[in-house]
Amino acid sequence: MSPGALLSRTVCLCPGQPHSLPPPKTCNAIASSQAPEAGQHIELECTALAFGGQGVCRQESGFVVFCNAALPGEKLLAEVTAVKKGHAVATKLRSLHTHQHAVRPPCPHFGPCGGCTLQNLDYAAQLAAKREWVVSALQRIGGVSDAESLVTSVVPCRDVFRYRNNMRFSFGPRHTIEAGPAGSNQALPTAEPHAHALGLHPRGLGATVLPISTCHLQDQEADRILQVVSNWAKTLPPESPAATSAASELQQGPTEGGLEEEDAPDAPLHQQQQAYAGRRRQSGGGRMQRGRGRGGGRGRQRNRTVLDSPPEAPTQFLREVVIRRGRGDVDKGIFMVDLITTYHAPERLQPVVAAIQAEVPAAKSFVNTVAATPRSRNVKTYPISGPHFLRETLCSLDFRVSPRSFFQTNTAQTETLYAIVAALAGLEPASSSQEQTASALENVRGQPWDPNESRFGSGVPILWDLFCGIGTIGLSLAVQCSRVIGIDGAGGGIADASLNAHRNSISNASFLQHDLAAQNIASKLELLPQPDIIIADPARNGMGTALLSYLKQSGASRIVYVSCDPASQARDLRQLTFDEAGLAPFKLMPGVVPCDMFPHTAHIESVALLTRA
Numbered sequence: 001m002s003p004g005a006l007l008s009r010t011v012c013l014c015p016g017q018p019h020s021l022p023p024p025k026t027c028n029a030i031a032s033s034q035a036p037e038a039g040q041h042i043e044l045e046c047t048a049l050a051f052g053g054q055g056v057c058r059q060e061s062g063f064v065v066f067c068n069a070a071l072p073g074e075k076l077l078a079e080v081t082a083v084k085k086g087h088a089v090a091t092k093l094r095s096l097h098t099h100q101h102a103v104r105p106p107c108p109h110f111g112p113c114g115g116c117t118l119q120n121l122d123y124a125a126q127l128a129a130k131r132e133w134v135v136s137a138l139q140r141i142g143g144v145s146d147a148e149s150l151v152t153s154v155v156p157c158r159d160v161f162r163y164r165n166n167m168r169f170s171f172g173p174r175h176t177i178e179a180g181p182a183g184s185n186q187a188l189p190t191a192e193p194h195a196h197a198l199g200l201h202p203r204g205l206g207a208t209v210l211p212i213s214t215c216h217l218q219d220q221e222a223d224r225i226l227q228v229v230s231n232w233a234k235t236l237p238p239e240s241p242a243a244t245s246a247a248s249e250l251q252q253g254p255t256e257g258g259l260e261e262e263d264a265p266d267a268p269l270h271q272q273q274q275a276y277a278g279r280r281r282q283s284g285g286g287r288m289q290r291g292r293g294r295g296g297g298r299g300r301q302r303n304r305t306v307l308d309s310p311p312e313a314p315t316q317f318l319r320e321v322v323i324r325r326g327r328g329d330v331d332k333g334i335f336m337v338d339l340i341t342t343y344h345a346p347e348r349l350q351p352v353v354a355a356i357q358a359e360v361p362a363a364k365s366f367v368n369t370v371a372a373t374p375r376s377r378n379v380k381t382y383p384i385s386g387p388h389f390l391r392e393t394l395c396s397l398d399f400r401v402s403p404r405s406f407f408q409t410n411t412a413q414t415e416t417l418y419a420i421v422a423a424l425a426g427l428e429p430a431s432s433s434q435e436q437t438a439s440a441l442e443n444v445r446g447q448p449w450d451p452n453e454s455r456f457g458s459g460v461p462i463l464w465d466l467f468c469g470i471g472t473i474g475l476s477l478a479v480q481c482s483r484v485i486g487i488d489g490a491g492g493g494i495a496d497a498s499l500n501a502h503r504n505s506i507s508n509a510s511f512l513q514h515d516l517a518a519q520n521i522a523s524k525l526e527l528l529p530q531p532d533i534i535i536a537d538p539a540r541n542g543m544g545t546a547l548l549s550y551l552k553q554s555g556a557s558r559i560v561y562v563s564c565d566p567a568s569q570a571r572d573l574r575q576l577t578f579d580e581a582g583l584a585p586f587k588l589m590p591g592v593v594p595c596d597m598f599p600h601t602a603h604i605e606s607v608a609l610l611t612r613a
């Protein structure tokens with residue numbers, strides 16, 4: 001979320017209404033006459049990190065300025081890049097003193113890359129800032145006055161670099177950008193448009209691509225694949241100006257830094273419906289609308305069919321590449337490469353597949369996803385070579401992951417997250433082998449509530465795993481339940497989940513495809529065996545109001561709410577705990593546990609337990 005979005009989104013804290021982070025109170029109090037001018041160099045003091053990783057700074061007058069790369073407590077010199085109503089946006093030029101938590105970012109792309117915006121802050125300080133985001137969202141959006149005492153310290157990640165099992169890189173349609181002054185986040189248009197740059201979107205410049213040679217979040221062999229694809233792309237003849245400008249218009253990818261956590265919900269090969277569009281929608285309504293406006297009619301028209309051959313209008317062929325690495329026992333070290341194109345022309349991809357195979361023998365699986373636009377409703381994935389899925393191991397279970405199925409990106413830390421979820425659900429964690437998991441559980445149990453108090457006897461509870469993806473959470477707990485019902489909107493994820501139950505000889509779990517945001521969702525859910533425990537792990541936009549109302553009137557005694565967006569989580573918790581006539585509210589329990597799945601990025605996972613008040 002950009003600071004601008006953070007300030008401009010409308011706020012309504014009535015349960016059941018869409019709402020968002022309210023603007024900092026100070027902003028409205030400062031007269032706009034005290035605003036700096038664009039281009040001006042100003043001295044700032046950073047007081048906090050806003051959700052999204054921007055430094056919240058103030059001028060001496062108190063005027064609020066959001067500045068990237070600014071660290072809490074730092075005094076700095078910055079250049080104002082934009083002045084909005086009530087706040088300004090600036091780029092850091094240099095620090096005015098040595099900051100105690102500043103570290104040298106190891107990545108050469110730090111600054112312009114929109115991915116690791118916190119790489120210049122030491123890890124302990126990152127964790128402190130992330131905890132503050134969760135506390136502040138609960139206070140300001142959730143209306144939780146004692147949030148400070150409810151939220152535990154953040155469960156850290158053991159591996160703070162190269163922890164991701166997949167990365168998505170974009171082909172640049174028209175411009176590339178270069179690094180700005182060291183430590184700053186400045187993006188500069190190059191003189192020469194380059195149609196075949198491969199990299200990540202810089203923050204705030206969705207239609208441009210920062211060429212990336214190495215990403216410290218993926219492993220080094222993945223870097224080699226990235227370089228092979230990048231070198232191949234450079235040898236291609238440039239696209240026609242019409243094609244690149246069409247792509248530029250349509251390219252409003254949400255993957256700033258390639259780090260969107262709502263990776264595409266999947267549908268089975270050749271049965272994709274709405275999945276790719278779903279991911280884009282989940283990642284932020286504002287972006288979706290913005291993209292639609294820019295894409296215009298052309299984008300909508302293309303959405304209707306998958307393009308099995310080049311379209312009539314000039315179209316840039318290459319869109320994105322996703323590099324996934326198996327980290328489980330079976331496919332450990334095996335890569336799946338998904339080349340995402342705007343139309344199907346497999347012969348054009350053969351040279352790059354051969355080049356990757358020659359350079360990185362561990363790359364065994366190649367697929368081609370065809371999506372005419374980032375928001376295409378019809379998407380197909382065609383196998384090119386090798387298996388068209390990966391096998392992953394989580395909590396000692398074997399999972400099949402299709403190319404675009406959602407799978408948590410930090411495999412090692414996912415086991416820790418799931419152990420926290422199990423503990424809060426009153427169940428035994430499926431895996432507590434890692435030291436890290438043990439300390440996470442200690443973190444949970446150190447709180448003044450006792451999970452044993454309402455512990456379910458083995459095999460008793462009915463568990464609903466809402467937003468289940470490929471079924472990982474529910475299946476890992478199935479042995480302790482009489483029944484697990486997993487629900488997700490993505491057909492491909494549900495297909496994988498059912499296969500995963502079978503593959504692991506789990507017979508008490510079933511998986512259903514439903515749009516949990518639908519207004520009539522109650523009519524679907526009331527037909528199911530009613531839950532004792534609900535685990536909900538929605539995408540970034542949280543749960544819909546119809547679902548929240550249904551959960552409130554369900555017979556469930558506890559809900560474990562896993563979220564990758566503290567703001568939408570706080571909003572939903574407010575509705576679930578709101579005392580309405582005739583509906584027994586839930587109570588938010590002490591022990592809201594932030595778990596860091598994404599070091600150096602402005603993302604935090606947070607797990608909350610609700611029980612009946």
Ligand SMILES: C[S@@+](CC[C@H](N)C(=O)[O-])C[C@H]1O[C@@H](n2cnc3c(N)ncnc32)[C@H](O)[C@@H]1O
Nearest residue numbers: 265406467468469488489490515516517537539
């Ligand atoms: C953060 S993922 C969680 C997946 C799973 N719990 C896990 O740990 O891997 C969010 C999931 O929500 C699903 N989803 C998003 N919007 C949905 C909707 N409106 N209805 C149902 N499922 C939805 C996505 O397909 C995705 O699988």
